[in-house]
Amino acid sequence: MSDVGPADSAAPAGRSRLPERPPLSQPRSAGSRSSQQPALGLLGLLLVIPVAVALAIGLGGDGSIRVLAPLVTFSLPLVVMIAFWWEDWPGTRLRSSWAGWADTVLICAGAIVLTGAGQTLAGRLDPGALFDPSPGPGHVPTFPATMPLAGLAFVAMLEITLVGEGWPLRRLRPLVAGPIAVAISWAVAIVGYVTVVQVESPAGSDVIARDGPLPGAVLGATLVLIGAWQVLCFVVWRGWPFVTVASRAARLTIAHVTVIGGGIVSYLVLRELLGLTPSRIAALSGCFVAAGLLFGMLFEGWLGNLSPIVERAALLLATLALAALLAVGLQAIATRAMHLTHSAADDWVGHATLNALAIAIILHVAVGRRWPFPHPAAQAPRTSSSGASGSVDV
Numbered sequence: 001m002s003d004v005g006p007a008d009s010a011a012p013a014g015r016s017r018l019p020e021r022p023p024l025s026q027p028r029s030a031g032s033r034s035s036q037q038p039a040l041g042l043l044g045l046l047l048v049i050p051v052a053v054a055l056a057i058g059l060g061g062d063g064s065i066r067v068l069a070p071l072v073t074f075s076l077p078l079v080v081m082i083a084f085w086w087e088d089w090p091g092t093r094l095r096s097s098w099a100g101w102a103d104t105v106l107i108c109a110g111a112i113v114l115t116g117a118g119q120t121l122a123g124r125l126d127p128g129a130l131f132d133p134s135p136g137p138g139h140v141p142t143f144p145a146t147m148p149l150a151g152l153a154f155v156a157m158l159e160i161t162l163v164g165e166g167w168p169l170r171r172l173r174p175l176v177a178g179p180i181a182v183a184i185s186w187a188v189a190i191v192g193y194v195t196v197v198q199v200e201s202p203a204g205s206d207v208i209a210r211d212g213p214l215p216g217a218v219l220g221a222t223l224v225l226i227g228a229w230q231v232l233c234f235v236v237w238r239g240w241p242f243v244t245v246a247s248r249a250a251r252l253t254i255a256h257v258t259v260i261g262g263g264i265v266s267y268l269v270l271r272e273l274l275g276l277t278p279s280r281i282a283a284l285s286g287c288f289v290a291a292g293l294l295f296g297m298l299f300e301g302w303l304g305n306l307s308p309i310v311e312r313a314a315l316l317l318a319t320l321a322l323a324a325l326l327a328v329g330l331q332a333i334a335t336r337a338m339h340l341t342h343s344a345a346d347d348w349v350g351h352a353t354l355n356a357l358a359i360a361i362i363l364h365v366a367v368g369r370r371w372p373f374p375h376p377a378a379q380a381p382r383t384s385s386s387g388a389s390g391s392v393d394v
Contacts, residue, residue, distance in 0.1 A: 018174055021165040022084045027243050027308075036374065041299035043373045048298065048360045055356035056348075059133065061338040065351050066133040070142040072355035073150035074118055075111030077157040077182050079359070082107065083366035084161050085178030091367070100368025107367075118146040121193065123206040137204030145207045148197045148216040151223040152189035158227065160185060162234040163255045167248065192219075218267075221278040224285040224354065225270075226263030231289050233259060235296035236315050240308075279346035284327055286353035291322035293358050297365045326353060 019026075059067055082088060082103050090106070091099030116125055123140035135141050160166065160181050169177040197216050201209040233239065233255070242258075245251035270276045276284070295302075295315055303311045330352050334345035364370060 018085070018087075018166065018170045018177070020170065021239070022162060027238055027240070037302040038299055040370065040373055041294075041302065044298050044361075044364055044370060048357070048364050051360040051363065052352070052356040055359065056352040057338075061334065061340050061348050062344065063133040065344070065347050066141065066143040067131055069347075069351045069355050070118070070146050070150060071111050071115050071130075072359055073147060073154060074114040075107050076150075076154040076359070077185050078107050078110045078114070079362055079367065080154075080157045080161050081178040081182050083362065085166070085174050085181060087174065088367060088369060089174070096369070096371055100363070100371050103367045104363060115142060115146070115150075118142065118149045121149060121190065122146045122199070123208050126206070138206060140206045141202065144216060144220075145199055145201075148199075148219050148223075149189050149193040151220055152192045153185045155223045155226050155230075156185035156188040157181060158230045158234075159256065159259070162230060163259050164252055165248075167252065215278075217278040217282075221271075221281040221285070222263055222267045224282045224289065224350070225266045226260055227354075228285045228288045228292070229259045229262040229266075231292040231296065232316070232319070236292045236319060237312050238296075240312065277343075277346070279343055279350070283331075283346040283349040283353070284323070286350040286358075287323040287326040287330070288319065290353040290357040290361070291319045291326060293361045294322065295319055298361050300365075326357075 055068055055072065056064060058064055082091075088099060088103060091101075091103035093099075094102055112130065115130055116127065119125060119130065119140050119142050122142070122145040126135070126140040129135035129139040129141055132139070132141075160169070166177070166181070169181055171177075172180070194210070194212075196212045196214050197210055197219055198212045198214060199207065199210040199216055201207040233242065242251050242255040245254060267281060270281045270284075271278070295318055303314055306314065327349065330349045331345060334340045334348045335342070338345075338348070340348055
């Protein structure tokens with residue numbers, strides 16, 4: 001997971017209870033700047049960037065969107081489960097050089113299974129179309145028909161894990177709690193998909209058309225915006241401002257309303273007031289998510305010597321600046337180098353940030369534990385079961 005817990009834990013998923021809340025969203029102790037940053041984050045980019053490039057253009061621009069985007073998006077609940085519920089088990093049973101790779105193989109296998117399940121719900125199981133960017137008539141392409149389902153499952157998983165602090169599932173053993181969280185997120189996604197989402201069936205395909213009230217593109221853009229609020233509040237700002245609320249019931253209620261409501265209101269502002277298309281909104285939001293994960297995870301603790309207020313302001317400005325650079329740079333690559341149309345370019349920018357750069361950061365930090373570079377937790381003082389060490393200033 002994030003830089004929390006001993007790097008050589010043999011089987012953390014086997015312990016009786018998890019910390020009260022995910023360590024990723026625990027407030028850090030005052031003055032807890034990591035002495036290894038920003039060097040550790042810069043070294044991580046040596047692995048993150050090649051993985052992100054491979055995912056972004058491995059099958060070409062259009063091919064990567066149509067094949068890799070669904071597979072990666074369906075894998076995300078499993079990534080969250082392994083990183084934040086199982087604490088990188090079962091990879092932790094192996095040597096550190098193999099741990100992240102073993103977990104990644106497990107995630108890839110699960111992604112294929114879950115994408116097949118999503119494809120079945122969208123029409124029927126069509127294994128050949130899972131890996132074919134243009135399967136032709138009589139098949140069930142996974143993009144874009146299954147993307148609302150995958151996005152719903154991932155956002156629901158983050159709501160359970162980060163926003164809801166895993167409560168009450170974190171009282172259970174990790175090996176039990178994680179799959180239950182995935183099952184709940186999928187149940188929410190399936191209900192939303194069959195009752196709310198409007199799906200258009202491509203001509204000649206076997207995709208089932210659905211006449212829900214919300215077009216898939218609109219829901220997708222809104223979900224990415226909710227994800228941006230999740231990343232800002234629970235990764236970049238590590239649970240602030242909600243951690244200041246003592247009552248769990250009040251804290252979780254306020255957090256859920258703020259994050260989900262913030263995503264919906266943000267969509268209405270960007271769509272109705274600024275006139276942006278859903279695909280452009282999703283692309284810009286994806287840039288923010290990737291930038292937030294980079295500063296909140298890859299460079300975690302870099303500005304920890306600043307006061308909490310100054311640190312949060314600096315991280316927000318840095319995230320916005322990097323998001324703007326990603327939006328401009330990736331849009332230029334998509335339109336000028338890859339010669340994609342504006343609509344396809346927005347789809348690719350969203351894929352390159354959400355399903356390439358963001359997932360590469362999560363895999364390196366939260367699953368691979370920054371291997372082969374030194375893991376900060378290996379040199380950090382041991383913390384109590386609640387995750388507290390020293391005074392916390394929020």
